[in-house]
Amino acid sequence: MCGLCGILRLTASAPPVEAEVLAGMIARIGHRGPDEQRLRIEPEIGLGHARLSIIDLATGSQPIHNEDRRIWVVFNGEVFNYPELRRALQAQGHRFYTDTDTEVLVHLYEEYGDDFVEHLNGQFAIALWDGRHRRLVLVRDRVGIAPLYYAERDGRLLFASEVKALLPALGEAPRMDPAGLDQLLTFWAPVAPRTLFAGISELPPGEMLIAEGGRCRRRRYWQWQYPEHPDGYLRDTPESLAESLHDLLADAVRVRLRADVPVGAYLSGGLDSAVITALIHRRADVPLRTFSLRFTDPGLDESAFQRAMVEHLRAAHTAVPVTDELVANGLPAAVWHAEMPMLRAAPVPMAALSAAVRGAGYRVVLTGEGADEVLGGYDLFKEAKIRAFWARQPDSRLRPRLLRRLYPYLDMTRGQGQVYLERFFGMGLDDPSGAFFSHLPRWTTTARTKQFLSPAYAGAAVDGALAGLAEALPAGMRRWQGLERAQYLEARTLMAGYLLSAQGDRMLMANGVEGRFPYLDHRVIEFANRLEPRLKLRVLREKHLLREAMAGYLPAALTHRHKQPYRAPDAAAFFRGTTPAFVDELLAPGKLADYGYFDPSRVSRLLAKARRGGITGFADNMAFMAVLSTQLWHRQFVEDYHRQFVRLRPEGLRQAVTIEAEA
Amino acid sequence: MTHRQQLRDYILENYLFTSDASALDDDASFLERGIIDSTGIMEVIDFLEERFGVQVRDEEMIPENLDSVNRICRFLERKRAAA
Numbered sequence: 097m098c099g100l101c102g103i104l105r106l107t108a109s110a111p112p113v114e115a116e117v118l119a120g121m122i123a124r125i126g127h128r129g130p131d132e133q134r135l136r137i138e139p140e141i142g143l144g145h146a147r148l149s150i151i152d153l154a155t156g157s158q159p160i161h162n163e164d165r166r167i168w169v170v171f172n173g174e175v176f177n178y179p180e181l182r183r184a185l186q187a188q189g190h191r192f193y194t195d196t197d198t199e200v201l202v203h204l205y206e207e208y209g210d211d212f213v214e215h216l217n218g219q220f221a222i223a224l225w226d227g228r229h230r231r232l233v234l235v236r237d238r239v240g241i242a243p244l245y246y247a248e249r250d251g252r253l254l255f256a257s258e259v260k261a262l263l264p265a266l267g268e269a270p271r272m273d274p275a276g277l278d279q280l281l282t283f284w285a286p287v288a289p290r291t292l293f294a295g296i297s298e299l300p301p302g303e304m305l306i307a308e309g310g311r312c313r314r315r316r317y318w319q320w321q322y323p324e325h326p327d328g329y330l331r332d333t334p335e336s337l338a339e340s341l342h343d344l345l346a347d348a349v350r351v352r353l354r355a356d357v358p359v360g361a362y363l364s365g366g367l368d369s370a371v372i373t374a375l376i377h378r379r380a381d382v383p384l385r386t387f388s389l390r391f392t393d394p395g396l397d398e399s400a401f402q403r404a405m406v407e408h409l410r411a412a413h414t415a416v417p418v419t420d421e422l423v424a425n426g427l428p429a430a431v432w433h434a435e436m437p438m439l440r441a442a443p444v445p446m447a448a449l450s451a452a453v454r455g456a457g458y459r460v461v462l463t464g465e466g467a468d469e470v471l472g473g474y475d476l477f478k479e480a481k482i483r484a485f486w487a488r489q490p491d492s493r494l495r496p497r498l499l500r501r502l503y504p505y506l507d508m509t510r511g512q513g514q515v516y517l518e519r520f521f522g523m524g525l526d527d528p529s530g531a532f533f534s535h536l537p538r539w540t541t542t543a544r545t546k547q548f549l550s551p552a553y554a555g556a557a558v559d560g561a562l563a564g565l566a567e568a569l570p571a572g573m574r575r576w577q578g579l580e581r582a583q584y585l586e587a588r589t590l591m592a593g594y595l596l597s598a599q600g601d602r603m604l605m606a607n608g609v610e611g612r613f614p615y616l617d618h619r620v621i622e623f624a625n626r627l628e629p630r631l632k633l634r635v636l637r638e639k640h641l642l643r644e645a646m647a648g649y650l651p652a653a654l655t656h657r658h659k660q661p662y663r664a665p666d667a668a669a670f671f672r673g674t675t676p677a678f679v680d681e682l683l684a685p686g687k688l689a690d691y692g693y694f695d696p697s698r699v700s701r702l703l704a705k706a707r708r709g710g711i712t713g714f715a716d717n718m719a720f721m722a723v724l725s726t727q728l729w730h731r732q733f734v735e736d737y738h739r740q741f742v743r744l745r746p747e748g749l750r751q752a753v754t755i756e757a758e759a
Numbered sequence: 760m761t762h763r764q765q766l767r768d769y770i771l772e773n774y775l776f777t778s779d780a781s782a783l784d785d786d787a788s789f790l791e792r793g794i795i796d797s798t799g800i801m802e803v804i805d806f807l808e809e810r811f812g813v814q815v816r817d818e819e820m821i822p823e824n825l826d827s828v829n830r831i832c833r834f835l836e837r838k839r840a841a842a
Contacts, residue, residue, distance in 0.1 A: 519790045519822065544793055548776070698776035705773060713799050 097242060097601070097610045098158075099128030099146035100170040101256035102223050103265065104232050105139075106310045110251030113142035119753050120264040122146050124741070125257055127433075128172070128605045132157060136168065137757040141225050141232065145170040148608055150355050150460060151178075152195040157754075162202040163191055166227040169205075171198045172257050173220035173242040174612070176351035181215060205233070210304065213317055217351065217617065221257060221299075231308035238318040238618050239466070240288070240301030240592035241611075243601055247296045253307050258602075259293055259435045260733075260741070269737035270294065272693070272730070274553060275560060277437075281545045281722060282561035284439055285593025287568065289314075292436050292729065301592050318618070320587055322580035322625050324572045330626045334644065337631065341623065342645040348617035349375040352462055353382055359612075360385040360458040362449070363405055363413070364662060365398025367639065367646075367654055368464030368473070370405050372614055374649045376462065377409045384411040387453055387461065389445050391418050396663050401654060408651045416452045418445045420669040424676050428728050433606040434598035435733070437725035439542065439718040442664045446603035454607040465600060466615035469587045470624045471639045472579060472632030473659055478502050480534035480582050481633060483521055487528040496521065501636060531569055532562060534582035535589075545719045548702065550695050565589070579629040667711040667720040682727035691730045694723050762811060763832050769806055770828065774799065785828040800825060807831070813838050 101121040103113045118135050122144035126133060129146025136143045136159045145158040151174075159168045175181065178197035181204065186192065190203040197218075204212035205224055210233060213222075219241035224233045234255055236244045246255040247262055256262050263270060273294040276286040286292060288300040299305055302318035323329050330337060349372060353359050361373050363386040377384050386406060391397040399415065406413045426444040434443055453461055468474045479502055486495040496518045503517075524536040532539070539562070546554060565588075573581060604611045614620070624632070627641060634640035638659060647655055670679055681687065683703050685696035705711055706720055732740065760768075767783060774794050775782050789795040795803060803825065804815050813835065815824075824834040 520796065540793065541796065697778070701772055701776040705776075710773065710802075712802070713796060715796055715799075 097128060097174075097219075097605055098148050098172040099125035099257040099261070099605075100158075100172050100221065100223055101125070101144040101261045102170065102232075102254075103142045104225075104253040104255075104307055105141065105251065106248070106253055106307065106312075107251040112139075113137055115142070115755055115757070117265050118142045118144050119755070120741075121254075121256060121261040122753065124260045124264060127608060128257060130608050132754075134158060134754045135756070137755065138225075138227070140230065143168060143170045143223060143225065148459060148610065150174070150357055150610065151197055153356055155194045156196040156198065158198060160194065160196065160198045160202060162206060167202045167205060167224065168227070169198060169201045169222060169224045171201060171220060171222050172244075173218060173222075173237065174610070175200060175216050175218040175220065176354060176617075177215075177217040179354075210306065210315070211317075213304065217619070219612070219616075223255060229308065231306060234299055234305040234307075235317075236299045236301055236303060238302045239587065239616050239621070240596050241601065241613065241616065243597060244299040245291065245296055246299060246305065248312065249295075253312060259291065259296055260432075262296060263733070263737065263741040267742075269734050270296065271734070275564065277553075277693070277726070278546070279561045279564065280437060280439075281549075282539050282543050283565070283589040283593065284542065285436065285589065285597065287565055287589060287593060290564070293733075319570055320584050320621070320625065321570070321572070322576040322584070324575040328626060329628050330623075334631065334641070337627065338641055338644040341620075341641055344617070344620050344623055345371065345614060345645070346375050346378075348614035348620050349462065350379070351617075352612040352614055353379065355460050357459055358383070358385070358457070359460045359462065360387060360453055360456070362386070362461055362463040363388045363402050363411075364464065365401035365405070366464065366659060367642070367650075367657060368467035368615065370464075370650050370654045371467070371642065371646045372462050372464050373405065373409055373411065374646065375614075377411070378649070384409055385456070385458065386411045386413045387449055387456075388413070388415050389418050389449055390415040391664070393665060396665070398660060401657065404651050404653055414452055414456060416445070416448050418448065418664060420665055420672050421674075422448055423665055423669040424673070424679075427676075427725065428678060428732070429606070430598075430603065431725050431728040432732050433602040435602070435729075436598060437722055437729050438594075438598055439545065439722050440664065441666050441669060441721060442662060443599045443603050445664050446599055447606050450604045450607040450609040453609045459608060460610045460612060461604075462612050462614060464615065465595060465611070465613045466591070467639065467642065468659070469583060469591050470615050470621050471642045472583065472629070473639045474586065475502055475638075475659065475661070476534060476538060476586070477579055477582050477633055478636050478638065479521065479537070480578060481636070483525065484528045484533070484578050486522075487525040490525055498636070528578070529574070531566065531573060531581060532585070534578065535585050541715055542718060544715045545722045548694050548698050548719055548723055550692060553693050577629050579633055580625075666717040667706045668709065670724075671707055671709065678728070679724065682731065683724065687727065691727060691735075693726055693730070699723055762835055763828065765810060766807075766831060767828055769810075770794070770803075773802070783828065785832075787828075788822075788826050790822065790826055803831075807835070811835060 122133050129148045131149045132147040134145050143159050159170050161168050175197040178200045181200045185203045192199050213235050219237045221242040221244035222235040245259050254262050254265050271294040276290050276292045279286045288298040291298050303314050303316050305314050363369050388402045390399050423441045423444050430444045482498045499517050524533050631641045688694050688696040
């Protein structure tokens with residue numbers, strides 16, 4: 097991937113584009129593109145690009161232009177089908193001056209206007225300036241792999257790959273958006289376009305923003321869709337559908353191996369990444385290089401399954417050990433890169449993993465991310481299925497017992513824990529066709545973190561998270577089946593907002609590594625969304641069709657393995673060894689009162705509980721991580737604003753930034 | 760300090776994170792009010808066994824015995840009467 101930024105003057109009276117500000121912006125995201133940083137400044141617009149060279153290392157500098165140099169583009173991401181697009185465009189008479197995937201964008205736009213995006217198979221954030229019609233088009237990929245943020249200020253539209261590149265141009269410290277925090281403390285992340293930063297928006301996945309004539313408007317070009325009628329489903333035999341899924345995935349992997357640098361892969365020990373590595377392995381032209389995390393806590397570790405796969409594939413493999421110290425000391429940098437508080441420490445080890453990739457000389461990895469959302473893998477989907485089955489006979493004593501099969505660790509050795517499970521998972525049983533039915537238990541547990549908000553902040557963050565999401569739901573959702581509604585909510589909230597961002601792009605790009613996700617190829621998604629739910633979740637067997645499709649290519653131990661969620665040590669990691677100084681400093685009552693988000697006396701009690709090792713459950717862990725990471729967020733982006741984003745601005749100019757300007 | 764008082768202090772400190780006694784109604788359901796979840800109830804049982812020297816048997820682990828301050832107090836009384 098790369099980083100981009102820019103400033104567009106929306107009105108004639110808006111201040112001019114200053115090279116120094118633009119250089120300060122791109123310097124803040126230099127980690128995304130360590131190979132080269134360039135700016136282009138015209139009277140109306142300035143574009144900045146930080147490049148991570150992956151395709152056409154020699155001549156791929158951005159911005160890139162069309163034949164008459166009136167259409168310019170800066171681009172973060174990849175267009176995997178660029179060779180095919182390029183051939184078609186050349187046949188239509190377009191001339192190319194580079195071998196990049198980026199250059200197809202300007203010519204596609206010339207041919208198809210704003211619909212050019214529909215031809216792209218890839219992951220992308222694009223800023224395209226059409227100088228002939230004085231219009232700027234910002235585009236984000238369908239599912240939210242590549243980030244893109246924007247803000248309007250003083251008659252100018254500011255945009256960038258990360259918020260930290262917008263901050264130098266704002267001129268004042270940002271403020272927390274209470275509604276953004278409210279959503280984060282419910283869904284794990286704000287729902288785009290909302291962010292944690294008041295006045296700064298995230299372009300939602302599948303949308304474009306068009307700025308022309310002094311105005312900005314958003315347009316949706318892609319949406320997660322499921323059949324609204326039975327005849328919308330694929331009708332082939334299960335065997336033939338499994339074969340189609342296999343072929344689609346193999347092709348999704350094939351195009352994602354396109355790069356002028358070597359490509360590695362993450363291996364978690366689960367089914368999804370095993371499938372990806374097996375598909376790479378079958379291609380004799382690509383040597384397989386794999387990377388994984390290894391935990392000292394046996395409850396979190398999947399090393400045995402990783403080794404089984406590595407031996408099966410005879411891959412060169414690196415396992416990165418994760419210690420409490422790594423998690424505790426790595427949190428500030430993780431919050432800095434993610435730009436949001438986190439309810440789990442899980443992103444921190446992902447930064448150590450990408451550092452190992454970079455250290456081994458790799459800058460691209462394929463991962464199994466997205467398989468659970470696209471093909472029906474999460475326990476939450478099974479949980480919702482059982483709850484819906486139970487809701488048809490709410491008095492049944494036997495139906496809720498199925499929940500025990502799902503959460504064996506909750507099947508308490510002490511007998512009657514079942515009753516407690518029933519109370520918990522019984523919520524919403526009166527409305528099993530409600531849009532949020534599948535997610536109510538999880539969101540309710542997560543929202544318990546809000547009890548630590550200060551009275552002032554809890555009042556400001558009125559409980560509107562669900563209402564805000566309800567407004568944004570697709571009209572046809574009521575006609576989808578239960579599993580499909582759950583898949584949509586998962587993709588829209590947790591995957592786009594957290595997994596692909598705080599735990600994905602940001603932890604990869606912190607070390608200049610690009611992730612590629614074959615399961616999120618839109619051809620795979622659009623195929624999977626037309627599969628009958630029973631082909632994804634067969635009774636309680638998750639990702640049924642994927643297992644059928646790949647059975648012959650994997651060790652049996654992996655094909656039959658029950659999914660283990662990826663987790664890292666949370667609150668305990670900060671107290672089992674030496675507690676980092678920032679914990680006591682940021683959780684001190686004075687600091688909590690000063691920042692204003694949380695109730696100091698409640699947090700003191702939570703901290704005391706954590707210190708004596710008393711935090712064991714999900715809710716307390718999430719609360720501890722939320723409070724600590726929110727305090728870190730405030731310190732780095734608000735309290736230290738001047739030092740981080742204003743005073744050190746010339747540092748960007750001291751780097752080798754190339755500036756081209758046209759009057 | 761009475762059992763009730765000790766129990767209330769424990770719940771306030773560890774699950775409501777406050778010393779404000781009015782935050783806990785003795786009839787409030789721990790589950791319905793989201794005060795204690797299904798894993799938290801194990802900690803409460805540990806506390807009862809350790810602090811009050813009672814033994815909670817498997818078949819006694821039901822909301823009727825454990826889901827509010829009042830229910831736990833009545834449960835403790837029954838246990839003591841039976842002993």
